[in-house]
Amino acid sequence: MDRPPHPFRIRDFRAYWFARLSTTLAQNSMVVVIGWQVYDIARRTMSTKEAAFQLGLIGVFQFVPLLALTLIVGWTADRIDRRWIARAAVLLEAGCAATLGLLAWNDATTLFHLFAVAALLGVARAFASPALSALAPNLVPRAVLPNAIALSSIAWQTGAILGPAAGGYLYAHSHWLPYAASGGLFALAFLALMVIRPVARTALDGRANPWAQMVDGLRYVRENRLVLGAISLDLFAVLLGGATAMLPIFARDVLAVGPAGLGHLRAAPAVGAAAVALFFAFRPLRYNVGVKMLCAVAVFGAATVVFGFSRWLPLSLFCLSLLGAADMFSVYVRQSLIQLYTPDEMRGRVGAVSTLFISGSNELGEAESGFLAALIGPVAAVVAGGVGAIAVTLLWARWFPELRRARTFDTPETMEERPVQEKAI
DSSP states (O other), X not given: OOOOOOGGGSHHHHHHHHHHHHHHHHHHHHHHHHHHHHHHHHHTTSOHHHHHHHHHHHHHHHHHHHHHHHHHHHHHHHHSOHHHHHHHHHHHHHXXXXXXXXXXXXXXOOHHHHXXXXXXXXXXXXXXXXXXXXXXHHHSOGGGHHHHHHHHHHHHHHHHHHHHHHHHHHHHHOTTHHHHHHHHHHHHHHHHHHTOOOOOOOOOOTTSOHHHHHHHHHHHHHHOHHHHHHHHHHHHHHHHHOOGGGHHHIIIIIXXXXXXXXXHHHHHHHHHHHHHHHHHHHSOOOSOHHHHXXXXXXXXXXXXXXXXXXXXXXXXHHHHHXXXXXXXXXXXXXXXXXXXXXXXXXXXXXXXHHHHHHHHHHHHHHHHHHHHHHHHOHHHHHHHHHHHHHHHHHHXXXXXXXXXXXXXXXXXXXXOOOOTTSOOO
């Protein structure tokens, strides 16, 4: 039997991968600068805790559009050409970059402008994430989908490594330059998405009630306990353990390393994550995927605790790299299970629910961290969050035994053994 082609040998997947890399570079470059500008502007007139509260609001403004649009964007990704949804979202993000670039050029940026653009970026992500996640399985054979997911994660993590560092360095040189660079990257991503050819997909029944079809995605996630457990584990662990929202505070007031140091701190988690994704791209995980995912989330929490206590930049960077690697391990397992065991006609709606949970863990995690830091201080907030992530892992291992029983991606809830010649990771 012929072996399926490597994902990079498929032209449309290469274009998809380049678009994902470009958008991630642009997004992360913008996000690190927006966070720095919000905190820097707020600190001119506010205390550290008050400015931390403003930093937390960025997450709220990005999450609210996603929460409001979840059912609509999932149904849209299953009903409309997913390529055009992603293209429109990238154009909106390019407009956001151009707006902030012009404001920075004229030295007219305010907190209102930054929060408004954060909300628009939330709208763009709400439409782009389920469309892109549902598009990837249409571009490659099922047999190599875990490899494609790992490669897609490499693109994302590479952007997450280089984007924050580039944003910090460019902003240190000129306040408008990172936004101009992001706008150019979004334009390249749009061109890459334009060359992806039409793909075969399972169409929705046009006669069915659209609202009922939207709700079907929620029902599927609720009834599939393996998917529900994997998605909700990420939600609550990262919601509690996310330290990235506090990095501007650590860079300025705890570690005192400035904007360039903030770029290093923001890139560190992605360094660890990219290493794990690169490993899985060439040696996919085979056995005991559920237990290993639970262990990875516990390591994520422990690394967060140590980072909170650290006052030495090399140790802080190591902890951030470790928690990034652990998070990537969890993401790889979760996304593989969701994509492989969701019907194609449901992938957009299930992807929208997954995006809501992921955004809840990221954007609401940023808000939670900012608000908690306003109450008890940034260091205590990060440490408490890491402890909370460990506690969530223990609870989910008990509440969702399906996660512990997930042995392989082929048969996730079976205990059957594989041939001994296939070496497990």
